[in-house]
Amino acid sequence: xxxxxxxxxxxxxxxxxxxxxxxxxxxxxxxxxxxxxxxxxxxxxxxxxxxxxxxxxxxxxxxxxxxxxxxxxxxxxxxxxxxxxxxxxxxxxxxxxxxxxxxxxxxxxxxxxxxxxxxxxxxxxxxxxxxxxxxxxxxxxxxxxxxxxxxxxxxxxxxxxxxxxxxxxxxxxxxxxxxxxxxxxxxxxxxxxxxxxxxxxxxxxxxxxxxxxxxxxxxxxxxxxxxxxxxxxxxxxxxxxxxxxxxxxxxxxxxxxxxxxxxxxxxxxxxxxxxxxxxxxxxxxxxxxxxxxxxxxxxxxxxxxxxxxxxxxxxxxxxxxxxxxxxxxxxxxxxxxxxxxxxxxxxxxxxxxxxxxxxxxxxxxxxxxxxxxxxxxxxxxxxxxxxxxxxxxxxxxxxxxxxxxxxxxxxxxxxxxxxxxxxxxxxxxxxxxxxxxxxxxxxxxxxxxxxxxxxxxxxx
Numbered sequence: 001x002x003x004x005x006x007x008x009x010x011x012x013x014x015x016x017x018x019x020x021x022x023x024x025x026x027x028x029x030x031x032x033x034x035x036x037x038x039x040x041x042x043x044x045x046x047x048x049x050x051x052x053x054x055x056x057x058x059x060x061x062x063x064x065x066x067x068x069x070x071x072x073x074x075x076x077x078x079x080x081x082x083x084x085x086x087x088x089x090x091x092x093x094x095x096x097x098x099x100x101x102x103x104x105x106x107x108x109x110x111x112x113x114x115x116x117x118x119x120x121x122x123x124x125x126x127x128x129x130x131x132x133x134x135x136x137x138x139x140x141x142x143x144x145x146x147x148x149x150x151x152x153x154x155x156x157x158x159x160x161x162x163x164x165x166x167x168x169x170x171x172x173x174x175x176x177x178x179x180x181x182x183x184x185x186x187x188x189x190x191x192x193x194x195x196x197x198x199x200x201x202x203x204x205x206x207x208x209x210x211x212x213x214x215x216x217x218x219x220x221x222x223x224x225x226x227x228x229x230x231x232x233x234x235x236x237x238x239x240x241x242x243x244x245x246x247x248x249x250x251x252x253x254x255x256x257x258x259x260x261x262x263x264x265x266x267x268x269x270x271x272x273x274x275x276x277x278x279x280x281x282x283x284x285x286x287x288x289x290x291x292x293x294x295x296x297x298x299x300x301x302x303x304x305x306x307x308x309x310x311x312x313x314x315x316x317x318x319x320x321x322x323x324x325x326x327x328x329x330x331x332x333x334x335x336x337x338x339x340x341x342x343x344x345x346x347x348x349x350x351x352x353x354x355x356x357x358x359x360x361x362x363x364x365x366x367x368x369x370x371x372x373x374x375x376x377x378x379x380x381x382x383x384x385x386x387x388x389x390x391x392x393x394x395x396x397x398x399x400x401x402x403x404x405x406x407x408x409x410x411x412x413x414x415x416x417x418x419x420x421x422x423x424x425x426x427x428x429x430x431x432x433x434x435x436x437x438x439x440x441x442x443x444x445x446x447x448x449x450x451x452x453x454x455x456x457x458x459x460x
Contacts, residue, residue: 035230035450040264040304047093049221050305051125054090056215058127062106063114065213069206072163074106075154077180077188084169084179086207088306089380092125101150104128107161117157119150131157151191158196165201166192173400176211176385177204205404211385212377213409214439219449222307222411225265226437226450229302229311232259236298237315237457242290244317244459249273249296250287256300265304268382272299278425292319295329296459297433301382308382310413312435315457325456328422329430335418336432337454339364339371343389343416347375349408349444353387354397356406361395371418371431378413378437386410408444413437 040046066074078084078098087098102121106114118128131153158166170185171177180188189197233256235241241255256271275281275288276295282288290296294317302309314333316325339360346359357373364371372395377386387404389412390397415435421427437449 035227035234037231037263038224038228043093046305050093053215053218054092054124055127056217057210057213058090058114058116061210061213061215063108063112065206065209066106066108066114067112069167069203069209070165071167071201071203071206072108072165073158073161074167074206075188076102076104076169077154077184078102079181079184082181082184085176085381086169086179086211089211090124090127092122092127093305095122095124103150103154105131105154105157107157107163115161119153119157151187154188155191155193155196158192163199166196166199167201167203167206169204169207170202171204174204174208174385176381177202177207179207208385208404209407211380212407214379214411215409216442218307219439221305222309222437223449225302225304225307225309226311228263228265229300229309230313230450230453232256232263232302233298233300233311233313234457235259237296237313237459239460242296242317242459244290244292244294247290248287249275249290252290252296252298256298260302265302268301268303268308271301273297276430278422278428290317290459292317295430296457299433299435306380308378308380308384309437310376310378310382310415310435311437312415312433313453313457314432314434315459317459325458326422326424328420328424329432329456332418332420332422332430332432333434333454333456335369335420336371336416336434337452338367339369339373339416339418340414340434340436340452342367343373343375343414344438344446347389347406347412347438347440347446349406349440352403352405353389354402356387357390357395357397357402360389369418370420371416373416375412375415377410379411382413384411386412406440408440409442411437411439411449414448 076084076086078087079101080098083098099121103119105117108114116128117131119131123130169177169179236252236256241247241252252273253271257267260267274297275290277291277293296315296317297312299312316329342363343360346356360373372392373390374392375389377384387406388398388401413435417431417433419429419431422430434453436452438446439449440446
């Protein structure tokens with residue numbers, strides 16, 4: 001593609017990516033407003049809504065990214081139960097697996113749009129064109145060289161379009177860009193032939209950025225999911241579920257899991273529930289009985305309509321005669337909130353995850369805050385595609401996955417902890433672990449999807 005055409009195509013694609021913006025208008029949620037449960041709509045309505053998301057991503061996001069990364073042709077090839085990770089971000093709700101062998105070919109046109117062809121599988125509700133060959137069926141030696149029908153059709157498409165480069169999902173850093181199985185790769189390379197193999201490029205950030213990019217049409221549903229998470233945790237950390245001295249951490253874990261299912265959701269990991277207390281906690285793998293005076297914590301991840309959330313909240317079990325949380329614990333939560341402020345401010349689009357981590361840790365040190373940061377993208381996956389901002393055991397940065405740049409139109413799980421000595425517990429260090437989902441809109445503005453926790457959940 002000529003340079004002028006490339007520039008025009010990129011500009012047009014980026015304009016498409018930025019629209020529509022109306023669905024991204026911020027909504028102010030008062031901190032003391034009660035969270036509400038939201039059930040998912042009937043599955044038929046879910047399918048219609050999810051189809052609009054897939055269409056928006058294929059028609060707006062994909063052309064912009066192929067132009068940005070200079071990809072002329074992108075081939076996804078997979079077999080049933082060996083699906084490429086990108087597959088799940090490109091299919092209709094009525095598709096549950098690849099069929100036999102499914103091959104998707106994306107070719108960038110001079111006008112910036114992208115041709116979307118499917119060889120095997122379905123059209124995903126009309127979003128792909130099922131390719132039918134305009135050429136005579138080969139015979140003899142040519143048919144033998146090209147293999148079965150699908151590979152013949154793929155070779156035909158590649159030869160007819162003659163792209164400058166061909167992107168395949170092969171990468172040793174990003175799982176989302178490494179979806180081409182070893183056997184599938186051998187068959188694909190044989191079908192392409194020596195001349196086309198010279199055009200193969202690895203551009204892992206094409207797959208990573210495609211999966212990571214959120215379209216604004218998703219936000220209303222995701223906000224309802226986050227409000228539901230807050231409501232679930234609020235009930236779990238209340239007298240409706242916890243009886244001090246009787247209820248165990250395992251009881252609350254399974255109550256959470258069951259609640260998800262009762263509301264029509266699932267989870268992408270077993271809920272975690274843990275306690276900290278002034279005294280000693282019994283050691284071992286068994287569940288802990290929740291006692292008065294305990295600081296309780298949970299980590300939960302909701303799944304609905306292929307979207308994932310990731311949330312950590314804290315609660316307190318009041319002692320007999322107490323009417324409020326001890327001041328030392330309040331300071332711990334307030335310090336964790338301050339760390340959230342710092343990290344969110346430093347998550348500037350264009351920075352790498354490692355740069356955002358280093359900037360936030362530097363500010364924490366200046367303010368005398370002890371803690372750690374380990375935020376990650378979230379959305380199509382719980383631990384989603386995009387740059388890591390630390391790991392709990394890698395506060396110096398994460399080579400590779402921390403070197404990617406933060407982008408607009410992405411979601412993150414703002415995950416971190418602050419450690420504060422609590423005078424009421426004899427100066428014992430207590431860590432307040434929090435995690436809230438945040439979003440960067442198309443302009444790079446950063447805010448909480450619903451809101452954050454600023455007060456402990458209380459059990460009387």
